[in-house]
Amino acid sequence: MADTPSYGFETLAVHAGAAPDPVTGSRATPIHQTTAFVFDDVDHAASLFNLQVFGNIYTRLTNPTVAVLEQRLAGLEGGRGAVAAASGHSAQMMAFHVLMEAGDHFIAAKQLYGGSLTQFGQSFKKFGWDATTVDATNVQNFRDAMRPNTKAIFIENLANPGGVVVDVEAVAAVAHEAGVPLIVDNTLATPFLARPFEWGADIVVHSLTKFLGGHGNSLGGMVVESGKFDWAQNDKYPSLTEPNASYHGLKFYETFGDMAYSVAIRAQSLRDLGPALSPMNAFLILTGIETLPLRMERHCDNALKVAEFLEAHPKVDWVSYAGLKSSRFYDLGKKYLPRGAGAVFTFGVKGGFESGVTIVENVELISHLANIGDTRSLIIHPASTTHRQLGEAELIAAGAGPDVVRLSVGIETVDDIIRDLDQALSRV
Amino acid sequence: MDHERYDDTYIRAILRETKIIAMVGASSNWNRPSYFAMKYLQRKGFRVIPVNPREAGKEILGETVYASLAEVPDKIDMVDVFRNSEAAGPVADEAVAVGAKILWMQLGVRNDAAAARAEAAGLKVVMNRCPKIEFGRLSREIGWMGINTGVISSKRRSQL
Numbered sequence: 001m002a003d004t005p006s007y008g009f010e011t012l013a014v015h016a017g018a019a020p021d022p023v024t025g026s027r028a029t030p031i032h033q034t035t036a037f038v039f040d041d042v043d044h045a046a047s048l049f050n051l052q053v054f055g056n057i058y059t060r061l062t063n064p065t066v067a068v069l070e071q072r073l074a075g076l077e078g079g080r081g082a083v084a085a086a087s088g089h090s091a092q093m094m095a096f097h098v099l100m101e102a103g104d105h106f107i108a109a110k111q112l113y114g115g116s117l118t119q120f121g122q123s124f125k126k127f128g129w130d131a132t133t134v135d136a137t138n139v140q141n142f143r144d145a146m147r148p149n150t151k152a153i154f155i156e157n158l159a160n161p162g163g164v165v166v167d168v169e170a171v172a173a174v175a176h177e178a179g180v181p182l183i184v185d186n187t188l189a190t191p192f193l194a195r196p197f198e199w200g201a202d203i204v205v206h207s208l209t210k211f212l213g214g215h216g217n218s219l220g221g222m223v224v225e226s227g228k229f230d231w232a233q234n235d236k237y238p239s240l241t242e243p244n245a246s247y248h249g250l251k252f253y254e255t256f257g258d259m260a261y262s263v264a265i266r267a268q269s270l271r272d273l274g275p276a277l278s279p280m281n282a283f284l285i286l287t288g289i290e291t292l293p294l295r296m297e298r299h300c301d302n303a304l305k306v307a308e309f310l311e312a313h314p315k316v317d318w319v320s321y322a323g324l325k326s327s328r329f330y331d332l333g334k335k336y337l338p339r340g341a342g343a344v345f346t347f348g349v350k351g352g353f354e355s356g357v358t359i360v361e362n363v364e365l366i367s368h369l370a371n372i373g374d375t376r377s378l379i380i381h382p383a384s385t386t387h388r389q390l391g392e393a394e395l396i397a398a399g400a401g402p403d404v405v406r407l408s409v410g411i412e413t414v415d416d417i418i419r420d421l422d423q424a425l426s427r428v
Numbered sequence: 429m430d431h432e433r434y435d436d437t438y439i440r441a442i443l444r445e446t447k448i449i450a451m452v453g454a455s456s457n458w459n460r461p462s463y464f465a466m467k468y469l470q471r472k473g474f475r476v477i478p479v480n481p482r483e484a485g486k487e488i489l490g491e492t493v494y495a496s497l498a499e500v501p502d503k504i505d506m507v508d509v510f511r512n513s514e515a516a517g518p519v520a521d522e523a524v525a526v527g528a529k530i531l532w533m534q535l536g537v538r539n540d541a542a543a544a545r546a547e548a549a550g551l552k553v554v555m556n557r558c559p560k561i562e563f564g565r566l567s568r569e570i571g572w573m574g575i576n577t578g579v580i581s582s583k584r585r586s587q588l
Binding site: 015017020025047052053056071074081247248259263266 | 459461468535558575581
């Protein structure tokens, strides 16, 4: 229902959701560092609590600085609405919370950020939410895993630790055949490289901590809804279609229509689970997003050059980057990521575990740490750090074999990044 | 008139020129969408007169409910239709008869034949939209809930 002029991506990255402050004229978005907001009178308070008027009550539910960030993401993704969270992990939890009841099931790609697999396999199990993981490179696997109590499919379109591109359009078709939404984690691609709603996804989740914030200084997460999913096509989603006792029998989908999912996340999940984003972090992430298009172009240019350098290096066995013609995901990358295949990928170093340790301990410009999507180039050897508890068979199954090194290529001078890797590889 | 999409200027002008809204299908049940819309629009300075034969003579949010548009004693600017698409047909004809300037059909309500008759009589028509949501969107208030307004402006926020 686009009734407004459409703006280009770069314009939205700077402006979407923001406007001069009506009282002071401040042009930058003010940091509303407050826990609560005054009511005009008791009737206004009641109307706010009943969701009958728009306005702020308490920063756990809404905050004007955070709301600018929410609108920014909704605008960049081409979505209807968005809800921010304290981290990508809590955004994921809320994305499922409105959809799932205890005893329900969802299907997730096996090719996911390891932290997501642990969240689904360990902590969600305690809620009575059952996840089946399948190899996302074969779309039929999703169809085969579908059950009557399945409530969603979850994928990363460009999977961390990198190199795997999933056929979003085909997976969306499988989800819609079954009457369930497709949730896409778009963290590694960002909406600059890929907009999953254009390929049929219904919900997008982000860790804003990565390329969107972009400077490695603030945690944040986001759930964005397309506004196009029909929640009443079956009886799978009672939190949206049935009367809600905590709002005196209000039915969210009937009352809020194409924004029901995001209103329900705010009014149910954010209210009761509580992972609100701090206004200060929202401000820092907003500032980062203003330069997202410029940064992503440089990230992708640098990543491709680094990947080409590594592929040609005698001490490197393989490079898994969808931007390389040698990648089995090169064609899917051209379709879904035409502006670049991102900046996070893995490579295998000859000599296995010891060689991986040698590289991460000898880089001087590149930082050895457990994060991605920073302006700075980052490196990690999963087998000796994040995946240290696993045995060799488990390491390989997790894509974190003893020889695997993960890079997040920054926006420094690319020759400097390459020179640093070259000198570290020379010690192997 | 293209009823698939409306320019912001068209909707904004309608909301600016409207003072009195007759809400057909208004409900006294506080958690019905029509009650939400009525309460919100009242707070924004509109007078909203409920029309619903089943609730005639009662009061909703301080306003007397009338059984039909013809019984409303005040001059109506906008008729807001909280009925289904089929029922919107006769409502449109009543709106013309009472001299309303705007016929507005709610989200999910669309009756092209009724719209054409109203337009032929000189009324402006909006279909499949909610005035509360449109007011909230154009005033950017709805953005406080993280909803995408699509509005970009370098001016200090005005009410509409």
